[in-house]
Amino acid sequence: MWYVSTRGMAPRVDFEGALFSGYAPDGGLYMPEKLPQLDRDTLRQWSVASYPSLVKELCSLFIGPELIPRDDLNDLIDRAFSRFRHKEVVHLSRLRNGLNVLELWHGVTYAFKDLSLCCAAQFLQYFLEKRKKHITVVVGTSGDTGSAAIESVQGAENVDIIVLLPKGRCTKIQELQMTTVLRENVHVFGVEGNSDExxxxxxxxxxxxxFVKEHSLMSLNSINWSRVLVQMAHHFFAYFRCAPTLDLHPLPPVEVVVPSGGAGSLAAGFIAQKMGLPIHLVVAVNSNDIIHRTVQRGDFSLSEAVKPTLASAMDIQVPYNMERIFWLLSGSDSQVTRALMEQFERTRGVSLPKELHSKPSPLLSGSRLCSQVPGGRAGCRADPGDSRGDPRPGAQGGALYPDAEG
Structure with missing residues (x-):
């Protein structure tokens, strides 16, 4: 499996190269050169799998056995999930009227980021031990990524981690999770400004x-492909637990609501769709609503400022993983993606071409949720035309799970 940059100006790399790179040298994000297509028989086999087993199956499609043999891959993933509090690692709670909640918070830091970061850390250490190398991980966080990243690598001899957090903009618990770790390889700094800055x-x-090569730097933010890869399992697990049967033709769709900031889990769901998983994605944001405006109107532009809300980990204006979605929508056209993103970086805003904006509508819709209202209380609202909690026609119930930075 080879990986290419969404901007098309960097050499292709294997999984190890994508893992250690974060951003591609041309500023793009790595994506698989070709997505595997899953047939009905494969989906049927996977439908009875546990969450860890689904992660193993997905990772085996994107990580060649010449890099990590399957037995080693299975061991790494088992080790990654060994400290989760729930025996299933991920659990689906069934509510009323076909609504379900996917519980992704059973990791050490109580954030869904534990799921992908604990796997990414195992992959990192596997290659570092094999190559006898040391790496420095640089992470910017609006809350949960920092604490989960620290937890995944603290005490590792071949990894140092530098975390930058926006002073006064994380929850107190998340800040304490980051600043009270007394390990020599953990370095945490509070900085002025918001997480986008x-x-x-x-x-x-x-x-x-x-400079990156000289100092052996890498990132574990959700720009890193390994994070998106593991997060794809959330969507498969939710689908298999919610779909009433896999015997219908076509397969019954399931609606998945993804609260999002950096759009990592959204990109993971979009990739799962492209591989053949029949889900409909509803992205939910707070008042920092660039993803909502992009989906509804093709308006991919920054607001004047990041608006502080009670969902501080979602207070993000630059959802970097939208670049992966644009690349997929354009038919893997790196020239189109590069032009869009370079214009966005220059002008802080871009209107999607009509042919691009029209494509996500059958697969993706937007909703504004959990905006902070005057008085400091959390309020919820749905804009006209958004999902209001009822599954779309033909959708079999739905699953909602928490997302934040990515």
Missing amino acids: LDEPIKAVFADVA
Whole structure:
């Protein structure tokens, strides 16, 4: 399996190269050169699998056995999930009227990021031990990524981690999770500004390929393909637990609501769709609603400022994983994707071409949820035309699960 940059100006790499790179040298994000297509028989076989087993099956499609043999891959994933509090690792709670909640919070830091980061850390250490190398991980966080990343690598001899958090903009619990870890390989810094602003110098650092190579730097934000890969399992697990049967033709669709900030799980769901999983995605955001505006109107532009809300980990204006979705919508056209993203980086806003904006509508819709209202209380609302909790016609119930930075 080879990986290419969404902007098409960087050499292709294997999984190990994508894992250690984060951003591609041309500023793009790595994506599989070709997505595997899953037939009905494969989906039927996977439908009875546990969550860890689904992660193993998905990872085996995207990580060649020449890099990590299957037995080693299985061991790494088992080790990654060994400290989760729930025996299933991920659990689906059934509510009323076909609504279900996918519980992704049973990891050590109580954030869904534990699921992908604990796997990414195992992959990292596997290659580092094999190559006798040391790496420094640089992470910018609006809350949960930082604590989950620290937990996944703290105490590792071949990894140092530097975490930048926006002072006063994380929850107290998340801040304490990051600042109270007394390990020599953990370095946490509070910075002025919001999470989008602290991402800018990080991206500038990774654009300096020589500097990154000299200091062995990498990122574990959801720009990293390994994060998106594991998060695809959330969608498969939700589908198999919600779909009433796999004997219908066509397979019954399931609606999945994804609260999102950085759009990592959204991109994972979109990739799962492209592989043949019949889900309909509804992205839910707070008042930092760039993804909602992009889906509804093709308006991929920044607001004047990040608006603080009670969902602080979702207070993001630059959903970097939308670049992966644009690349998929354009038919893997790196020239179109590069032009869009470079214009966005120059002008802080771009209107999607009509032919691109019209494509997600059958697969993706937007909703504004959990906006902070005057008085400091959390309010929920759905804009006209959005999902209001009822599954779309033909959809079999639905699953909602928490997402934040990615």
